[in-house]
Every structure is written in C-alpha cells, then in structure tokens.
Amino acid sequence: MEDSINLLKDLVKVPGLSGHEKPIREALTKRWTPLVDQIQVSKLGSLHGLRKANRPGEGHSLLIATHMDQIGLIVTQIEAGLLRITELGGVDQRTMPGSAVMVHTESGDLPGMVVQPPNHTLPDEIASKGVPLKYLWVDTGLPQKAIEKKVRIGDLISFSVPALEMGGGYISAPGLDNRASVAALTESLTMLQNRQSSWDVWAAATVQEEESMFGAQTSGFEIRPTLAVVVDVNFGSGPGSPAHKTFEMDKGPTFDFGPTTHPKLYQAFEKIAKQHEIPYQRCVYPRSSGTDAEKLQLVAEGIPTMLLGIPIRYMHTPVEMVQIKDIQRVARLLTVFIEQLDEKFIDSLRWDEESEAGK
Amino acid sequence: MSSSPAISPKKNWKKPAIGSREIKLLEKLSNACGVSGDEGAIRKLVLNEIRPLVDEIEFDAVGNILAVKHGKGSKLPRVMLAAHMDEVGFMLTHDEGKGIFRFELVGGIDPRQLPGKQVWVGPDRLPGVIGMNAFHLSSASERSSKPELNNLRIDIGPAHAKKVKTGDRATFATSFLRTGPSLRGKALDDRLGVTTLISMLRNAPENIDLLAAFTVMEESGLKGAAVAGYTLNPDMAIALDCTPALDLPVWDGSENTLYRSIPNQGPAIYVGDGSTLGDPRLVNLLRAAGDAYKIPYQIRQPGGGGTDAGTIHRQRAGIPSISMSVPGRYLHTAISIVQLKDWQHSAALIHAGLSHVDTNLLKKPR
Numbered sequence: 161m162e163d164s165i166n167l168l169k170d171l172v173k174v175p176g177l178s179g180h181e182k183p184i185r186e187a188l189t190k191r192w193t194p195l196v197d198q199i200q201v202s203k204l205g206s207l208h209g210l211r212k213a214n215r216p217g218e219g220h221s222l223l224i225a226t227h228m229d230q231i232g233l234i235v236t237q238i239e240a241g242l243l244r245i246t247e248l249g250g251v252d253q254r255t256m257p258g259s260a261v262m263v264h265t266e267s268g269d270l271p272g273m274v275v276q277p278p279n280h281t282l283p284d285e286i287a288s289k290g291v292p293l294k295y296l297w298v299d300t301g302l303p304q305k306a307i308e309k310k311v312r313i314g315d316l317i318s319f320s321v322p323a324l325e326m327g328g329g330y331i332s333a334p335g336l337d338n339r340a341s342v343a344a345l346t347e348s349l350t351m352l353q354n355r356q357s358s359w360d361v362w363a364a365a366t367v368q369e370e371e372s373m374f375g376a377q378t379s380g381f382e383i384r385p386t387l388a389v390v391v392d393v394n395f396g397s398g399p400g401s402p403a404h405k406t407f408e409m410d411k412g413p414t415f416d417f418g419p420t421t422h423p424k425l426y427q428a429f430e431k432i433a434k435q436h437e438i439p440y441q442r443c444v445y446p447r448s449s450g451t452d453a454e455k456l457q458l459v460a461e462g463i464p465t466m467l468l469g470i471p472i473r474y475m476h477t478p479v480e481m482v483q484i485k486d487i488q489r490v491a492r493l494l495t496v497f498i499e500q501l502d503e504k505f506i507d508s509l510r511w512d513e514e515s516e517a518g519k
Numbered sequence: 520m521s522s523s524p525a526i527s528p529k530k531n532w533k534k535p536a537i538g539s540r541e542i543k544l545l546e547k548l549s550n551a552c553g554v555s556g557d558e559g560a561i562r563k564l565v566l567n568e569i570r571p572l573v574d575e576i577e578f579d580a581v582g583n584i585l586a587v588k589h590g591k592g593s594k595l596p597r598v599m600l601a602a603h604m605d606e607v608g609f610m611l612t613h614d615e616g617k618g619i620f621r622f623e624l625v626g627g628i629d630p631r632q633l634p635g636k637q638v639w640v641g642p643d644r645l646p647g648v649i650g651m652n653a654f655h656l657s658s659a660s661e662r663s664s665k666p667e668l669n670n671l672r673i674d675i676g677p678a679h680a681k682k683v684k685t686g687d688r689a690t691f692a693t694s695f696l697r698t699g700p701s702l703r704g705k706a707l708d709d710r711l712g713v714t715t716l717i718s719m720l721r722n723a724p725e726n727i728d729l730l731a732a733f734t735v736m737e738e739s740g741l742k743g744a745a746v747a748g749y750t751l752n753p754d755m756a757i758a759l760d761c762t763p764a765l766d767l768p769v770w771d772g773s774e775n776t777l778y779r780s781i782p783n784q785g786p787a788i789y790v791g792d793g794s795t796l797g798d799p800r801l802v803n804l805l806r807a808a809g810d811a812y813k814i815p816y817q818i819r820q821p822g823g824g825g826t827d828a829g830t831i832h833r834q835r836a837g838i839p840s841i842s843m844s845v846p847g848r849y850l851h852t853a854i855s856i857v858q859l860k861d862w863q864h865s866a867a868l869i870h871a872g873l874s875h876v877d878t879n880l881l882k883k884p885r
Contacts, residue, residue: 240768252654254666255635258853260693271698273854276631278765280777290631290663295770299848301701301856324637324646326618328678332637332648399619399672400652450655473674474650477635481648481674 161329164484167346168323168331171339175264175318177232178249178370181205184228188342188365195349196363206379209363211349217358218503223385223463224348224361224494225376225452226341227369227392230334231476233261233274233298233317241304242297243311245274249370253293255477261298262320265310271320272300319478329484330409336480338369340470340487341391347491352498359386359501369452376452380459386506387425387464389497390453391490394443394469396481407471410483412439413490416467418446420453424509425466429493432500438493443469464509468493526875528811535722535870537715537863542702544568545714546695549704552639554608554688555625555739558582561604565713565733572720573731583747584733591725596876599730599753599838600719600869601744601827602712603737603760606705607851608690609638611673611683618647618680620673622689626738630666632852640675641687647675691853700859707855709737711845712759715866724874734827741794744827748834754881755801755839758828759869761857762787762819762844778820780846782858785815786865789842792822794829798885801841808872814864819844839881843869 176184185207193199196209207228231249238244243263257276262269275297279287282295298317300307323333345363352361362383367375369392380388394414397406407414415421415429433440448454453467470490473481553561565584570576575587584604589595607626614620624630634651649671654662673689675682693705704710716731723729730751735743737760748756766778780787788805789797809816832840845865847857 242767250654252635252651252662254631254654254662255651257629258632258691258849259635260854271696271703273703273849273856275767275849275852276629277767277770278763278777280765281767281769281775283770289665292663297767299856300698301703302699306699321637324648326646326676326678328676330676330678332646332676395653395656398650398652399615399674400650400670401656402652405656474635474648475653475655477651477653479635479637479648479650481650481676 161484164347164488165325165331168339168343168484168487171343172323172333172335176228176230177316177318178229178368180316181229181367185365188228191346192349192363195353202379202382204375204378205367206375207365208379208383211352211361213358213360215356215358220386220506221360221362222498222501223364223380223383223388224345225364225366225379225388225390225456226345227338227375227452228342228365229367229370230337231370232319235311235313235315235317237313238307238311241302241307242299245293245296245298245317247293250476251293252476254290256293256296257291259478260320261317263298263300263311264316264318267310270300270302270310272298275299321478330481331484332479332481334478334480336472336482337393337475340393340472340482344391344470344487344490345494347488348494351491351495355495355499357498357501358503359498361498366452373452373455377455377459380456380463384460385463388456389466389468389494390451390456391468392451393472393475395475396471396473398473407441407443409471409473410485411441413486413493414441414443414469414471416449416469417442417444418449420449420457420465421467422464422509425464429466429497432497433493436496438489526807526811529874532871532874534867535718537718537866541714541718542697544717545710548710548713549695549706552644552688552690553605554690555605555736557688558604558735565604568717569720579746579750581743581746582735583743585747585751586720586731588720588723588729590727595726595728596878597730597753598727598873598876599732599748599751599756600716601732601734601747601756601758601831602716603709603734603743603827604713605735605738606690606708607738608688609673611685611687611689614685617677618675622673624668626851628851630668633671634666636853637692638673638689639692640673640689641683643682645675645679645682646692647673647689650674693853701856702859703854703856705853707847707857708761708850711761711857711862715759715869718866719870722870724870727873727876737827741825741827741830745830745834748831748838752835753838756828756831757869758826758831758842760826760842760844761847761850762824763850764846764848779822780817780819782846782848782861784817785861786868787817787819787844787846789819790821792824792826794825795832795840795842797841798839800880800883800885801839804875804880805843805868805872808875809868812871814868814871816868
C-alpha cells in the first residue's frame with residue numbers, strides 16, 4: 161500500500177493544468193519509459209506509451225486512456241498588486257475563498273491565496289451570496305511593483321495544498337481527478353512487466369479533458385486502437401451528496417453502463433471482476449458521461465469503449481478524497497483484462513453475432 | 520478635540536527587535552492550535568518563553584497568564600498590555616459515524632471560507648477536510664448561494680473515526696509562510712500580539728511596571744481580558760491585537776471608503792471601536808511617540824469590532840484603555856497576511872510610547 165500511496169502523492173504534486181500539461185507529462189515520461197517499448201508525444205501533448213504484445217497475436221491493440229490534466233485558475237487582470245482570475249476547467253467557486261494556490265510565472269512560482277474581498281467592496285446582491293470567481297482575487301503578499309514585473313495575464317495558477325494521508329488508505333489532495341486514474345494505469349504497467357499479453361497496449365495520458373476532451377479524441381485517431389478503456393474518477397458518496405448519484409468509497413471501481421460503454425465490453429469486465437474477486441459498482445447513466453470515453457467512442461469509424469470510474473469524494477475541490485485500494489483494484493483489473501485478451505476476444509464484440517445469437 | 524502634546528525622543532531609546540527570532544516564534548505560535556476555550560498549547564509555548572523574562576507569573580481561574588516585569592524604582596505606573604492567545608476555529612458537535620462530524624464555529628468566521636479546506640482536528644491534530652458536494656451534482660442555486668454550516672461536515676476519514684470525539688476543537692490546517700515582505704498564517708490574529716508582548720517583556724521599559732496578560736477567549740466575547748483586567752488592576756491598559764485591512768479595490772472602481780486599516784501604513788491606533796472609546800490621553804501618547812520617533816502609524820477607521828480593551832476598560836472603577844493593532848488582510852480565514860514592516864513598527868511604537876509613560880500622564884482628566 162505504501163508504494164501506491166507514494167506514487168499517488170508524487171503524481172498529485174506535479175502541476176498539469178488543461179492545455180499546459182508539460183510538467184506532469186515530463187514526470188510521467190520518466191516513470192513510463194522503463195515500463196514500455198516505445199514512448200511518444202501527440203501533437204496536442206498527450207503521452208503515448210506502447211507495450212508490445214509478447215505472445216503471438218493478430219496485431220490488435222488496446223488503448224487505455226487516463227487524462228493527466230487538472231482544473232485550475234488563470235490570471236485575467238492585474239490590479240493594485242492583486243490578480244483577477246478565471247477558471248480553467250470547472251472550478252467550484254464555493255471552495256475558492258481561502259484556498260492556497262501557486263502562481264506559475266515565467267520567472268518562477270509564487271505562493272498565493274484566493275481571497276474573497278470584503279462585503280462592502282462587492283455589489284450589494286453578492287454580499288449575502290456565494291462570491292463568483294470574477295469577484296475573487298489572488299493575493300501573493302508581494303508588493304504591487306513586484307507583481308507587475310513578474311506576473312502576466314494568462315499565467316496559470318494551481319491549487320497548492322499538500323496531500324493528506326488520513327489513515328487506512330484514504331488520501332485527500334487536489335488533482336485526484338484524474339491522477340488517481342493515471343496512478344492506476346502506471347501501476348498496471350508495472351504489474352505487466354512480468355506478464356504475457358497477445359495484444360499491444362497503448363497507455364495514454366491525455367490532455368485537455370477538463371476543457372474539451374480533444375486530447376483523447378486526437379490520441380484515439382492517431383493510435384487507432386481496436387478497443388479503448390477510459391479510466392476517470394466518478395462521484396464518491398460523502399456528506400451532502402445524493403446517494404442515488406454517488407458511489408461508495410472502498411467498494412471498487414464503477415463500471416459505466418450506458419450509451420458510452422460497449423455492452424459486450426461491460427459484460428467482459430463484469431466477468432473478469434467476478435472471476436478475480438475484484439469488487440465493482442454498476443454505474444447506470446443514460447446520457448453523456450463527460451469523460452474522454454465520450455470522444456474516443458466516436459473516433460474515425462468508432463472504437464468499442466469501456467469506461468471505468470474511481471470513486472472520489474468532493475470532486476473538483478482542493479480536498480478531493482480517494483481510497484488507495486480502489487486505485488489498486490483498477491490496476492489489477494486492467495492487468496488481468498490485458499492478460500486475457502486473445503484473438504477471439506474481438507469477435508465477442510460483433511453486433512452481427514449478437515443478432516445471429518438472438519435468432 | 521485634544522491635540523497631541525509633542526514629546527522629545529529619548530536619546531538612549533532602542534527599538535525592540537522584531538527579527539528572525541521573533542518570526543520563528545510567531546511561526547511556532549501560529550502553527551499551534553488554540554481555539555477559544557482550549558488555549559493549552561499556546562499557554563505552554565508562552566510560558567516557555569516568558570519564564571526567564573519576568574518577575575512574577577500567575578494563572579487565574581479562566582486560564583489567562585498574568586506576568587509582571589517590574590521596572591526600576593518604586594511607585595511606578597502599572598501598565599497592562601494584553602494579547603489574546605486564542606484563535607477562531609471549530610468544535611466537533613455531533614458524530615455521524617465513519618469519521619464525519621457536524622461542527623460549530625468558534626468566533627466570527629464567514630461560512631463561505633469553509634468548503635474545500637484542510638483542518639487539524641483534536642489534540643493530536645489529525646488531518647481532516649471540510650468538503651463540498653461535487654458541483655456537478657449541485658443545483659444552480661446551490662452553486663451560487665452562501666454555503667450553510669448546517670450542510671458542511673468535518674471529515675477525518677473512517678480510519679481515524681474513533682480517535683477524535685465531540686467537543687474536540689479544530690482549526691484551519693495552514694502552515695506559516697514568509698513570502699516577500701509578507702507573513703502568512705492561520706492565527707496571526709493574535710499570535711502576532713502575543714509575540715509582540717513577549718518581545719516587550721524581553722525589552723521592558725524601566726519606567727513602568729509591565730503587567731502582561733496573555734488572555735483567553737477573546738474571540739468568543741473578550742472574556743479572559745475581563746478577569747485579567749480586574750485581577751491586575753492596572754493604572755492603564757493597552758490591547759495589542761490585529762485588525763482587518765479591508766482596503767481591497769471596490770468592484771466598480773469607486774473609492775473604498777470603509778477600508779478600516781491599510782497595510783504598510785504602520786500600526787493602527789484605535790480612537791473607538793464597537794467595544795471601547797479609546798482614552799484620548801493614550802491615543803495622544805501613541806501619536807506623539809510615533810511623531811517623535813518617526814514611526815509610521817495610522818488611525819484605525821472608527822467603527823465596529825472589538826478587542827480585549829472592551830472588557831478591560833470597564834473593570835473596577837474604570838481603567839483607561841486603548842487598543843493598537845497590526846493591520847491584517849483576510850483575518851478569520853484559513854490564511855491571513857500581514858506585513859512584517861507593520862509588525863516591526865507596532866513593536867517600536869508601543870515601546871516608544873511606554874517609555875514616556877509617567878505618573879502625570881493620567882492625572883489630567885480625560
């Protein structure tokens with residue numbers, strides 16, 4: 161468990177805001193290079209690692225996509241030594257006042273905090289409500305002159321909150337969405353080191369999921385996998401969350417059941433999970449999942465896609481919380497899925513066979 | 520309106536140092552947790568510092584530390600300086616199981632400052648968080664409204680669920696940071712005043728008996744100071760505190776006329792707040808000291824708020840009192856920011872002022 165916790169803590173430490181994933185990509189390149197046969201970066205900045213089949217097969221390939229970008233803030237204006245901000249990805253304004261941040265400038269990082277201005281400086285109708293991002297500031301504590309010299313409009317701001325170990329494998333940190341899944345994929349690549357597979361496996365850490373999911377879309381087009389599995393986070397149950405829309409922590413990953421996931425792939429994952437006694441939770445949702453799977457499914461001629469979710473509590477806040485065992489479960493699940501992929505597997509996904517079987 | 524009579528600076532006066540020793544001490548004090556009514560950790564740190572510095576130490580019934588440093592001579596003016604040890608924070612009030620707790624606020628905290636924060640819980644400072652339902656699952660009106668305490672929980676995770684209990688206190692989990700000319704921390708209000716007071720004991724002026732009160736429960740109603748003021752029975756009292764600097768730009772570009780205090784303009788002298796009308800003789804003393812020693816100061820915009828002076832000045836037959844604060848931005852949130860310079864000037868001003876206190880000061884009627 162320690163290794164998994166340390167890996168996750170290392171991954172959440174490195175910034176990688178949507179569209180600006182270079183720091184996390186470089187950190188992942190170091191980690192993945194010894195684990196894969198080939199490594200490349202897509203035109204939009206996604207990281208692709210290829211692990212070649214080491215058993216005879218028919219040249220099928222599986223893409224496992226986890227987005228490596230994270231939400232954050234961006235400087236829109238500088239006034240009186242303070243920074244106006246807007247969001248990069250979906251930031252919950254309610255969690256921003258009093259949050260520690262890091263302002264990334266050309267001349268180095270500046271610690272700061274998001275601040276809620278005094279009521280009398282806000283429009284009257286806001287004073288008794290939640291304060292929208294456009295009225296919040298970032299204060300670095302530096303004098304106006306230093307700020308004007310160092311900070312530029314467009315500079316990125318990441319949440320700067322240390323990862324907390326809360327005992328029993330519970331970790332709280334910003335950016336668990338989606339470093340939790342990146343950690344699971346990294347662990348799976350490690351587990352695969354002394355295992356056999358008949359399929360090529362492409363591990364992808366995609367970009368820009370929090371804004372557009374175009375990272376996954378373009379990676380899918382470039383790689384053209386036979387199948388794709390997307391791992392993202394899902395809503396974990398916690399205080400104030402509706403039970404019917406959330407999933408329990410420490411009860412295993414969610415298997416998406418809805419229009420995004422190929423029903424036969426869903427069945428295959430259920431079978432494997434049962435076979436290997438890996439707990440999972442069925443996540444039924446009839447509309448868009450809002451994940452990379454959305455785009456991957458529709459790349460080129462279409463790709464049979466499966467969506468797995470790691471339940472995290474307090475999604476898109478600086479105190480997201482995850483159970484490390486759920487990450488380990490996903491790693492194991494991906495590994496055994498890859499191991500059992502054979503030449504026949506792709507046949508099981510054909511719609512025509514389904515129709516024939518129904519006759 | 521009384522004018523401030525000029526005083527001539529003493530040639531041998533030495534500015535008390537607020538340097539790396541004091542900043543380190545402030546760091547220790549700010550990182551320690553002492554929510555109103557539970558100041559034990561702070562009391563311990565303060566005692567360690569002041570034992571070698573003072574002539575007498577006394578504890579009273581409510582937990583204040585009362586220390587005396589005598590000057591040179593007899594029948595010296597008895598001057599009380601008060602700084603509160605407590606800070607705003609939280610108390611766990613109901614155990615919902617699996618490490619989820621309802622909590623109450625201690626002191627004035629805007630609930631909008633709570634969601635998405637890490638906290639330290641209980642005497643062992645176990646890590647916890649105040650979360651928020653994912654905004655994807657919240658309605659538009661929930662997302663734009665003010666979070667209500669009733670809907671927030673402190674979550675320490677199931678593994679530590681039995682290691683804390685209702686009644687335990689919690690604070691924001693913010694570590695002290697010096698950044699450029701600024702100091703950042705969770706409890707600068709009023710560990711800054713506490714550190715200044717310790718520094719005054721280290722550099723005590725010899726023309727007075729210095730009565731130091733490290734008070735409790737200021738944030739929950741200026742309570743400790745009431746008892747401390749009665750017990751010490753001083754000739755005059757000064758509360759050393761922090762005051763909000765509300766000087767941020769107004770959203771529509773209009774002038775900010777309700778700034779209360781402004782960073783980098785020196786310590787703020789109180790003429791009147793919601794709890795005290797400062798004694799004009801003491802206002803004049805501090806102003807005159809600032810002018811004579813060329814120490815910047817500002818007059819805090821009169822208005823609401825309160826300090827320990829609020830309960831001290833009405834003890835016994837009345838105690839001439841005043842407050843002086845270091846301006847701080849974002850007090851009573853997870854992170855406050857003060858300017859080191861303002862702190863240094865506040866220590867200098869209070870020391871210079873005290874150096875000119877004599878028995879005549881309060882002989883003239885107010």
